[in-house]
Amino acid sequence: MDAFFASVEQASKPSLRGKAVVVGGLGPRGVVATASYEARVFGVHSAMPMGQARRLAPNAAYLVPRFTLYKSISERVMELLRALSPLVEPLSLDEAFVDLEAGGVAWDERSARLAGVKLRADIRAVTGLTGSVGLAASKMLAKIASEEAKPDGLVVIEPGTERALLGPMSVRTLPGVGPATGDHLRRAGITTVEEIVEAGEDELVRLLGKAHGHGLYAMALARDDRPVVAEREAKSVSVEDTYDVDIHDRTRVGLEVQRLAERCVRRLRGAGLSGRTIVLKVRRYDFSTLTRSETLRGPTDDPAVIREAAARLLDSVDTTGGVRLLGVGVSGLADYTQEDLFAQAAGERAVAEGPVEEHTAAPDEEPPSLAERRWPAGHDVRHTRFGHGWVQGSGLGRVTVRFETPSSQPGRVRTFRVDDPDLEAADPLPLVLRGTEGANEAPGAGSQAVSSVPASLPKSWSGSGGGAATSRP
């Protein structure tokens, strides 16, 4: 999918279409998750610190990610892919490999291209978004082709043309070559794919080690026979938090680790898993990162056991100077059933844990007090008089809302007090009114779309207001 998070936001917010949109963490230490193509013109890109993005594109719309919405759209796209082949390997919410041959829908260039064209049309019809397709004989080449195809395109790499195509490309094009390896190779005078080939396999292994060296050399020759794997089992489960300001207080550090351990267990149990190795991660004030781990005799999903292990690991870490990030993870995963017996044997009382689904936005499950509701930029809201809209920004006791829906014209902006009883959080509306395939689900989709178009209404008392303010107190 093209600029996935940003595209979803543009689709659900008519006033943002054609505009620079940046989705990411809005706190003082946030980074960009996705920038719309309009924002990329200013030099904004993924993984860039938000502060830098704001300097480059001060007039862009800055929004917090809404993972549950993205996930639901992702699932619809994955369904389309699974209709093509049983062999679908998701790489992330917005990318997947599909083995078209295994699905029997494509066996030569013509049939593959046809399948690709139809897929792109289906994605558009079902989600209202654009996706790009890369077609080739291997995963690596398909991936490169899809990069070339973006945005909103389709690229085929024909068998026999691979080497010539790859040759002049930067080594950074190849999967597995990031900043570090790229630098390493550059210092050895290797900047293009054909220079990797010229250097030879032995030299690559000498430079990068066995696994990486052999692998990269093969990739440079366009040799890649990695299969498309449909179901890959998780190897680890982890949670981590970066704090807005470094934590110095050792007691507080300990408490945070306990909280993280509990969140980690919730996720672990939600997935029906238990694990044997507990990992504590600490990023210090100077960004140096260290991990400490402990392997238990057997797998567990017991919150007390994991909390205690994490606390022991913390004992061996010096946190003077402050920490900016803490994380707790579990690896060496095993099935839950096996663990169940273990937990029973330990005679541990089951901790009354909440629902398995975790909220993406708020780490804390606090009672949502009247005046202290949070209004994250970009989230949907409903007003009893003005209908459906989204939070453009909040701060200083005010929240600014734009009233529009995916199918409306760009809407008006109004500002309210954060404790306005007429305003409440709302679920996202579907981006497309009816899907092309399947019966129309979403019972109420049509009526919602019609009802909430804001006609001209009394003036609010707010000024136009600048861009979205951060919502941190």
Place this chain on the structure above:
DNA sequence: TCTGGGGTCCTAAAGCAA
């Protein structure tokens, strides 16, 4: 206002057992 969160894979060192 420097640098998220959730993962995967690889390497190297150290301890231990055969």
Place this chain on the structure above:
DNA sequence: TCTGTTGCTTTAGGACCC
């Protein structure tokens, strides 16, 4: 009994990906 080799497991760190 001493020494060397090999292999497995645990631990820590680093690179990479989206």
